[in-house]
Amino acid sequence: AESFRLANQAMLDQMRQADRVRGKRRDDNDYRWRPFQLAFLLTVIESAIREDDGYRDIVDLIWFPTGGGKTEAYLGLIAFLIVWRRLTNPASGGGTTVLMRYTLRLLTAQQFQRATRMICALELIRRDMPKLRNGDSITIGMWVGKATSPNSFVDANDFVQQARNGKIGALRSLVLESCPWCGTIFTAKDNYISTATGFHFCCANKACDFGKQDHGVLPCNVVDEALYDKPPTLLIATIDKFARLAWDERANAFFGAGSNRPPELV
Numbered sequence: 484a485e486s487f488r489l490a491n492q493a494m495l496d497q498m499r500q501a502d503r504v505r506g507k508r509r510d511d512n513d514y515r516w517r518p519f520q521l522a523f524l525l526t527v528i529e530s531a532i533r534e535d536d537g538y539r540d541i542v543d544l545i546w547f548p549t550g551g552g553k554t555e556a557y558l559g560l561i562a563f564l565i566v567w568r569r570l571t572n573p574a575s576g577g578g579t580t581v582l583m584r585y586t587l588r589l590l591t592a593q594q595f596q597r598a599t600r601m602i603c604a605l606e607l608i609r610r611d612m613p614k615l616r617n618g619d620s621i622t623i624g625m626w627v628g629k630a631t632s633p634n635s636f637v638d639a640n641d642f643v644q645q646a647r648n649g650k651i652g653a654l655r656s657l658v659l660e661s662c663p664w665c666g667t668i669f670t671a672k673d674n675y676i677s678t679a680t681g682f683h684f685c686c687a688n689k690a691c692d693f694g695k696q697d698h699g700v701l702p703c704n705v706v707d708e709a710l711y712d713k714p715p716t717l718l719i720a721t722i723d724k725f726a727r728l729a730w731d732e733r734a735n736a737f738f739g740a741g742s743n744r745p746p747e748l749v
Contacts, residue, residue, distance in 0.1 A: 486570060487528070489608060490562035494555070496604040504666035519547060520556040527560060531748060532567055554594065557583075558601045564747050565605060565716055569615050577619035578736075578743030579714045584722045588631045592658055595625040595719045599663040599703050602717060606702045607692055622702040624715030625658060626724050632658050632705040639675075639682045639706045646671035658705045659684055665691035682706045711736050714743075 498514050516524075523545055530538040545553045561581050569576040583598075585591040602623040609615040625632055633639040633656060645653035654660055654671060661668045667688040669675070676683040676698075685699035693701055704710060710718070711733040718737055728734045739745040 486563050486567035489566045489605075489612075490559055493562045493566075493601060493604040493608055494559055496607070497600040500604065500664060501600060516559075517552050519545070520552055520559065523556045524559050524563070528563060531560065531564055554597055558598060561598075561717060561748070562601060562605055565621060566615075568744065568747055569609070569618055569621075572744055573614075573618060575739075575742055575744045577716075578739055578741075579716065579718050579746050581717045581748045582737070582746050583717065583719045584725065584749070585719070586722055588627055588721055591625065591627055591719060591721050592631060595623065595658065595703075595705075596663065598717060598719060599623050599659070602702055603664045603693065619716075620702050622704070622713070622715040623717045623719065624703065624710040625705045626707065626710055626718055626720035627705075628721065628724060632656065633682075634707040636677070636679055636682055636706060636708050640677045640679055643671055643675045643677040646675075657684075659701075659703065662686040662688065662691060662693070663701065663703065664693055667691065667694075676700070682709050 495511065495514055499509075499511070502509055523543070527538075527543050530536040530541070533539070545556055547553050565580050568580050583594065585594060602621060606621040609618065609621050628634075629638065633642060639657065642653045642656045651671075654669065657675065659669065662674075665686060665688050667686060669684075673687040674685055676685055682704065684701040684703055686694035686701060687699055688694040691699075693699055704713075704715065714736045737746070
């Protein structure tokens with residue numbers, strides 16, 4: 484029940500924040516699930532967390548027109564599972580909880596940007612909640628080919644340096660060009676912490692919930708080496724990228740290598 488409540492809180496927070504960035508103001512009671520979204524959540528929650536449930540091996544499919552809200556229904560389930568895993572397995576609930584697979588690079592990048600705001604909302608809840616505060620950060624990562632995002636710290640640093648030297652288009656290769664929480668436009672100078680051994684997005688807006696703490700570091704990454712080092716809670720990838728599982732042992736990190744549980748959901 485607590486996981487369901489917090490998942491709904493995260494979805495409300497991210498929807499409300501999206502409106503704030505656009506300059507809109509709505510009453511909290513104006514935000515609500517569409518019936519099919521709530522029906523999906525209530526239908527799959529039990530089999531998602533009980534490993535002996537009879538529906539565990541059934542593929543659950545939402546068949547609904549484009550723009551109808553399928554992604555939000557999936558995000559609601561993801562938020563629920565992330566919180567449930569942390570509350571029930573405090574010692575092993577870190578690491579990658581959910582894998583999302585898409586067929587097209589552009590669609591993957593778009594869905595990454597949409598999901599990042601929800602992950603930001605969950606991370607802010609985690610920081611304020613005593614039961615979750617001492618656990619790993621709740622994060623999101625995008626795992627795709629190098630034509631869409633940098634696969635190494637060196638490549639990422641090269642893009643940042645190109646942008647600092649005036650090649651603004653280089654920032655498109657880093658996927659995020661604005662803060663996913665407050666909407667502040669990124670610049671090469673202020674918003675990319677990049678070296679030969681590390682990469683982070685950060686928000687420099689002191690009025691942002693992220694910009695005012697932890698050096699503004701945001702809970703998202705798109706560089707392969709960063710994802711292997713610290714497996715994201717939600718990993719969004721193209722289907723063809725999963726072929727790397729057979730070729731690169733570093734990808735074991737996404738499946739609970741070490742002390743974490745394996746993912747709960749694909």
